[in-house]
Amino acid sequence: MKFKTALVLAGGAFGTSIAFVLSQNFEKVIIMVRSQDIFDEINRGENTTYLPGQKLPDTIKAAMTWDEVKAQTHGHVDLIVSGLPMSAIEDFCSRNEQDLKRYLDQGIPLVSLAKGIDHETLKLPDEMFKAHFENYRSQLMYLSGPSFAKEIVDKQITIVSLAGEDKDKLLLACEMLGTEFFKALPTTDVKGVLLGGALKNVIAIAGGIMEGLGYNHNTRAALITRGIVEMLRFGTVFGAKPETFYGPSGMGDLILTTTGELSRNKSFGIEIAKGRKAEEIIKATKSVVEGYKTTKAAYFLAEKMGIRARIFTGLYEVLYNNHDPKEVAREMMVLPPKFDEA
Ligand SMILES: NC(=O)C1=CN([C@@H]2O[C@H](COP(=O)(O)OP(=O)(O)OC[C@H]3O[C@@H](n4cnc5c(N)ncnc54)[C@H](OP(=O)(O)O)[C@@H]3O)[C@@H](O)[C@H]2O)C=CC1
Numbered sequence: 001m002k003f004k005t006a007l008v009l010a011g012g013a014f015g016t017s018i019a020f021v022l023s024q025n026f027e028k029v030i031i032m033v034r035s036q037d038i039f040d041e042i043n044r045g046e047n048t049t050y051l052p053g054q055k056l057p058d059t060i061k062a063a064m065t066w067d068e069v070k071a072q073t074h075g076h077v078d079l080i081v082s083g084l085p086m087s088a089i090e091d092f093c094s095r096n097e098q099d100l101k102r103y104l105d106q107g108i109p110l111v112s113l114a115k116g117i118d119h120e121t122l123k124l125p126d127e128m129f130k131a132h133f134e135n136y137r138s139q140l141m142y143l144s145g146p147s148f149a150k151e152i153v154d155k156q157i158t159i160v161s162l163a164g165e166d167k168d169k170l171l172l173a174c175e176m177l178g179t180e181f182f183k184a185l186p187t188t189d190v191k192g193v194l195l196g197g198a199l200k201n202v203i204a205i206a207g208g209i210m211e212g213l214g215y216n217h218n219t220r221a222a223l224i225t226r227g228i229v230e231m232l233r234f235g236t237v238f239g240a241k242p243e244t245f246y247g248p249s250g251m252g253d254l255i256l257t258t259t260g261e262l263s264r265n266k267s268f269g270i271e272i273a274k275g276r277k278a279e280e281i282i283k284a285t286k287s288v289v290e291g292y293k294t295t296k297a298a299y300f301l302a303e304k305m306g307i308r309a310r311i312f313t314g315l316y317e318v319l320y321n322n323h324d325p326k327e328v329a330r331e332m333m334v335l336p337p338k339f340d341e342a
């Protein structure tokens, strides 16, 4: 094994699948969880709650406290991966700031897997982590791209982007994450990678709604191509590189989640098309549907920054103001044609 110990924060579907990737390169991978059930499941070799049917190697172990992490790692960790969803980052970082700093003091990378925009502060994950770990900003990195958790553990070839500020640390983290089936491509365009990962979830919900209403291939292709145009407009405001949006974390993930049956955001959209209420679906779903809150964040960002984003604002009206999705689509179709550059 090339490396000794990796620590993954949160044992959801994606955190567990990345723990599986890391188990190919690390002697030991510890997943820190907060519930006894998930702790027991992981230690029995299968996360039946979040990744049922996927066997985990016995080098992956769970821990519930920092004392347990210390005992299992002897206080030495080579990499931390945060599998926390958007809604948990602030809570987790506030409660665990000092413990995390003890590890970050060793100079190791911390890679976040979250895809979203906080609907209250309108912050992307980098701002949320930097609020606690500004002095460690060169160690903070963000992974995003087309990567269904289940397919990773099935060893499907998967290529993602890994964004950060420090090129040497990025290359080291890419090596730690690299296997014959999983590859992270380094980039310094943090905003581009994070916006791509967050905004594609919104388009995936819109795609699910249209599919649920009976629209097919033509409509999906229209949504993907117009969706990326609107995503690029957000990118311009944040100073992101346009080419990032045509890579794994933009177009790649947009295609995956608008076409892939495993997407929770797309499935959520399909349920909305059946006439169910958004809050009711969210309450009944254990797994996170990041695009729901991100739709609200994108709407407020578009309003605040003057971004022309009809799909994003249209979806906001559907999810938060009960507008009829068919009517929203009709209104978009009858708008007078406009040159994109105008
Ligand atoms: N699943 C996928 O295929 C992919 C997911 N992602 C992104 O990764 C992020 C995580 O997604 P995913 O793993 O799928 O989500 P899941 O819904 O599968 O799991 C969420 C995890 O976060 C934990 N959690 C929630 N709130 C807190 C908190 N306050 N403190 C500590 N832990 C908490 C949950 O713990 P508990 O069980 O105790 O509630 C659970 O382990 C999301 O931003 C998602 O968009 C990115 C690419 C692919």
Ligand SMILES: O=C(CO)COP(=O)(O)O
Pocket: 115, 145, 146, 147, 148, 149, 201, 204, 253, 256, 257, 262, 263, 264, 265, 266, 288, 289, 290
């Ligand atoms: O981001 C993902 C794959 O890249 C997972 O998408 P969902 O959250 O829609 O399942």
